[in-house]
Amino acid sequence: MSLLSTYLEHIVKVLPDLVTGSLITIEITSFALFFGMILGTLAGLGKLSKKKLFRYPTIVYVDFIRGTPLLVQILLFYYGIPGLYSNATGNSLNFDPILAGVIVCSINSGAYIAEIVRAGIQSIDKGQMEAARSLGMNEKMAMKEIILPQAFRRIIPPLGNEFIALLKDSSLLAVIGVHELLKTGQLYISRTFAAFPVYIAVALMYLLLTIVISRLVTYSERRLGVSDRN
Amino acid sequence: MIEIKGLYKRFGDLEVLKGISVDIKENEVVCVIGPSGSGKSTFLRCINLLEMPSSGDIIIDGQKITDKDININRIREEAGMVFQHFNLFPHKTTMENVALAPIKVRKLPKEEAEKRALDLLNKVGLADKANVYPSALSGGQKQRVAIARALAMRPKVMLFDEPTSALDPEMVGEVLGVMKDLAQAGMTMIVVTHEMGFAREVADRVLFMDEGTIMEQGTPSDIFSNAQHERTKSFLSKVL
Numbered sequence: 001m002s003l004l005s006t007y008l009e010h011i012v013k014v015l016p017d018l019v020t021g022s023l024i025t026i027e028i029t030s031f032a033l034f035f036g037m038i039l040g041t042l043a044g045l046g047k048l049s050k051k052k053l054f055r056y057p058t059i060v061y062v063d064f065i066r067g068t069p070l071l072v073q074i075l076l077f078y079y080g081i082p083g084l085y086s087n088a089t090g091n092s093l094n095f096d097p098i099l100a101g102v103i104v105c106s107i108n109s110g111a112y113i114a115e116i117v118r119a120g121i122q123s124i125d126k127g128q129m130e131a132a133r134s135l136g137m138n139e140k141m142a143m144k145e146i147i148l149p150q151a152f153r154r155i156i157p158p159l160g161n162e163f164i165a166l167l168k169d170s171s172l173l174a175v176i177g178v179h180e181l182l183k184t185g186q187l188y189i190s191r192t193f194a195a196f197p198v199y200i201a202v203a204l205m206y207l208l209l210t211i212v213i214s215r216l217v218t219y220s221e222r223r224l225g226v227s228d229r230n
Numbered sequence: 231m232i233e234i235k236g237l238y239k240r241f242g243d244l245e246v247l248k249g250i251s252v253d254i255k256e257n258e259v260v261c262v263i264g265p266s267g268s269g270k271s272t273f274l275r276c277i278n279l280l281e282m283p284s285s286g287d288i289i290i291d292g293q294k295i296t297d298k299d300i301n302i303n304r305i306r307e308e309a310g311m312v313f314q315h316f317n318l319f320p321h322k323t324t325m326e327n328v329a330l331a332p333i334k335v336r337k338l339p340k341e342e343a344e345k346r347a348l349d350l351l352n353k354v355g356l357a358d359k360a361n362v363y364p365s366a367l368s369g370g371q372k373q374r375v376a377i378a379r380a381l382a383m384r385p386k387v388m389l390f391d392e393p394t395s396a397l398d399p400e401m402v403g404e405v406l407g408v409m410k411d412l413a414q415a416g417m418t419m420i421v422v423t424h425e426m427g428f429a430r431e432v433a434d435r436v437l438f439m440d441e442g443t444i445m446e447q448g449t450p451s452d453i454f455s456n457a458q459h460e461r462t463k464s465f466l467s468k469v470l
């Protein structure tokens with residue numbers, strides 16, 4: 001009984017920190033998803049391009065990111081690049097951890113979203129492009145007006161999954177000192193040694209966030225789905 | 231108006247069109263019949279360059295569209311295409327389907343394009359469906375919208391690839407009716423079809439295609455009542 005009340009006390013005490021950390025987590029994840037979508041759409045189109053000049057770089061990008069751990073990417077970016085810079089120029093370079101986190105997570109999610117976008121575009125019936133082209137639209141116009149809007153509706157569910165995965169993976173940014181959800185919990189633990197209740201609270205916070213996101217995804221799917229059944 | 235000279239099309243090793251030469255006059259309605267796989271779709275698709283001919287020339291209104299430096303999009307503006315599976319844009323309303331290309335490609339002001347679209351929807355009997363999405367239309371209605379959509383670009387020629395083959399039987403008539411009106415209004419049309427009744431009644435000329443060549447051609451009565459080639463006779467005996 002007294003153990004439970006001690007745990008509850010810790011949870012109540014750590015909760016404000018965790019809320020602050022959650023906001024950072026949401027902020028980083030949202031920015032990363034936004035830039036990841038831009039990057040991913042470009043890379044997805046690049047992968048489908050007939051031009052080698054566009055196709056090959058995107059293949060290298062997507063394969064490199066998907067084939068290496070995010071933790072390694074974070075360390076490479078945050079410690080590796082400043083190290084290279086100082087070796088090469090003799091000057092020092094420091095990244096702001098949050099900015100570094102957003103950049104690495106954007107680049108990372110861009111690669112996954114590229115695959116989602118590619119699959120979404122390829123799932124649209126070939127007749128749609130042909131109909132658009134037969135009306136005199138050029139390829140770019142047909143993509144923008146006809147293919148991408150339809151593909152976008154189809155990629156909302158996998159994009160939602162990517163959002164959730166990214167939110168959970170952003171906890172890795174704790175290793176470079178970003179004060180996101182996990183890190184705020186760890187800082188509290190290092191002061192109080194209350195590992196069990198705090199990690200439970202951290203886990204529940206992540207769970208809460210991912211549940212909210214998947215609800216939002218289902219909702220927007222339904223909103224956009226109404227007009228779109230052939 | 232359309233001159234086709236020695237048209238060949240290969241997909242890898244497969245030679246699908248083997249030297250097709252044919253002239254089509256303004257206002258002429260040409261029906262193309264023939265067994266499945268004989269190259270009818272490929273022939274139509276070459277005329278608006280959805281497929282690039284392997285060799286041969288296609289000249290529309292004096293312009294050689296098979297030239298390397300031609301603007302393909304310009305050609306496609308002039309040749310309207312109606313597909314077997316309609317290919318309406320599911321995320322656009324009926325009105326938007328019809329008005330989109332005139333706005334984006336012809337740069338027509340929105341109001342003018344919508345007025346034109348409504349006019350055409352009226353002609354195909356679907357003005358009351360202007361604001362619904364394709365998912366709410368029957369097959370016959372979808373195909374009529376698709377015809378209106380192609381017409382909205384004011385093409386010089388209309389290409390139909392088995393426009394009624396995907397329809398339930400009770401909806402075939404409404405689509406053929408629209409096509410008949412179009413023929414009577416003087417549109418130049420090339421129609422790939424299995425509707426022999428339509429070909430007999432509306433076509434000025436019937437082409438029988440077999441294995442990538444035009445085996446035989448003539449007026450509907452030439453072909454349907456007095457075919458010369460064995461292949462034509464045997465095909466007709468199966469479909470009539």
Ligand SMILES: Nc1ncnc2c1ncn2[C@@H]1O[C@H](COP(=O)(O)OP(=O)(O)O)[C@@H](O)[C@H]1O
Binds near residue numbers: 241268272273
């Ligand atoms: N894009 C393509 N790639 C390879 N083969 C094709 C392609 N399009 C058509 N073909 C082949 O060309 C032949 C003629 O096809 P098609 O023109 O569709 O005939 P039809 O319309 O008379 O049934 C068929 O054997 C078909 O498999």
Ligand SMILES: [Mg+2]
Binds near residue numbers: 271272391392
């Ligand atoms: Mg065909």
